[in-house]
């Protein structure tokens with residue numbers, strides 16, 4: 001058995017646990033919207049056609065903010081197609097996913113869904129085929145009170161009150177050659193700055209996210225961020241990061257250590273932003289919006305874009321196993337660890353498409369394995385993130401060299417301390433010790449399985465779920481044993497709340 005010690009000091013704070021770290025993403029892609037959040041024919045559908053089972057799981061997961069409507073989709077999207085009487089909405093080609101877009105769901109419906117799901121809306125404007133004028137138009141429609149053509153149109157369409165969207169993405173992945181309207185960093189930086197200035201003239205308080213890189217492996221990574229921020233530093237609040245992880249060349253150890261890449265990614269983008277800040281002599285600090293992150297077998301991406309033209313096709317509906325869930329839990333640890341810098345994070349996506357929630361027309365929605373670490377982290381991470389040090393064994397990985405077997409982060413609110421941790425070793429259990437036992441252990445969970453390839457399905461939706469984690473206490477010392485490839489959480493002190 002391996003051994004590790006997690007240490008922290010309750011007065012050594014990294015930053016606040018921001019609720020916006022528990023974001024998700026709904027794109028008009030495959031069956032995320034149609035056949036996902038919206039399926040009028042389903043027995044659980046409400047009067048507006050939203051699946052109640054998906055809404056309930058979204059709330060249970062503790063999602064705080066949802067990015068919409070894309071993704072690659074947004075770079076060819078005309079927002080006005082999706083408002084007004086349903087029967088008059090145009091049917092269009094969606095070039096990003098080679099799909100037919102019925103426009104049955106648009107901005108007003110999504111805002112109503114978000115209210116039911118109790119989430120904030122993060123809205124992305126199209127800077128691929130469109131520009132400043134259309135960004136101003138959708139902002140006027142969404143956020144202007146009334147008395148102008150577009151705000152009155154919203155009122156006429158049934159939303160008397162403005163939608164009050166405060167978080168806006170200036171396009172999507174404009175560095176990606178696959179993106180409609182793909183741009184150089186110079187071209188995009190200028191457009192992002194102009195769009196940001198215009199939106200701020202309309203509403204000074206909006207929070208704006210410029211596109212960073214689609215992945216840290218992009219050939220333009222680093223230089224893209226520098227050029228875009230040099231053009232738009234004073235105009236934007238955040239720069240985005242996107243990252244998807246998968247097993248490459250059969251190297252599971254590197255996959256299990258994916259959070260190492262996320263740590264380095266965040267560190268590099270923060271350093272680049274600060275270097276630009278120094279150069280433009282600004283006291284302002286740019287935040288990071290990690291608005292697409294997940295586990296995804298991305299090799300299927302190109303295949304999904306060459307299919308037949310269909311409405312709501314089954315696209316990239318990855319099934320996740322225990323190892324995937326452990327990586328997701330570890331990525332959340334990484335996001336929390338950077339609480340001083342990461343302002344927003346959105347797991348991509350919410351339902352059916354590379355998603356923690358799955359559903360079919362003939363069954364109730366179910367939780368994939370990856371649902372659980374997200375739901376528990378969102379429920380239990382409160383207050384402030386503490387600087388956390390792990391002293392323990394390391395293992396060699398092909399991609400990242402020597403990495404710690406155990407990764408952990410600690411949060412604290414008042415008397416309550418919560419330790420989130422993973423064991424990334426494929427064969428060895430680890431006994432992990434830490435202080436805090438005097439507070440009393442209120443709950444402790446582990447997600448792991450003898451078969452790290454175990455999954456949940458419509459027929460066996462509860463095959464993988466968190467189980468109680470045995471905790472040994474000896475005065476102030478606490479000891480838990482994490483099995484191979486597992487994620488766990490221990491809450492000490494505070495009230496008994498939620499599910500036990």
Ligand SMILES: O=[N+]([O-])c1ccc(O[C@@H]2O[C@@H](CO)[C@H](O)[C@H]2O)cc1
Nearest residue numbers: 071072073172173214215298301348
């Ligand atoms: O690294 N890649 O090959 C790669 C390819 C596509 C890609 O698209 C992003 O992921 C899609 C699914 O969430 C979103 O619509 C888009 O923003 C993001 C990354």
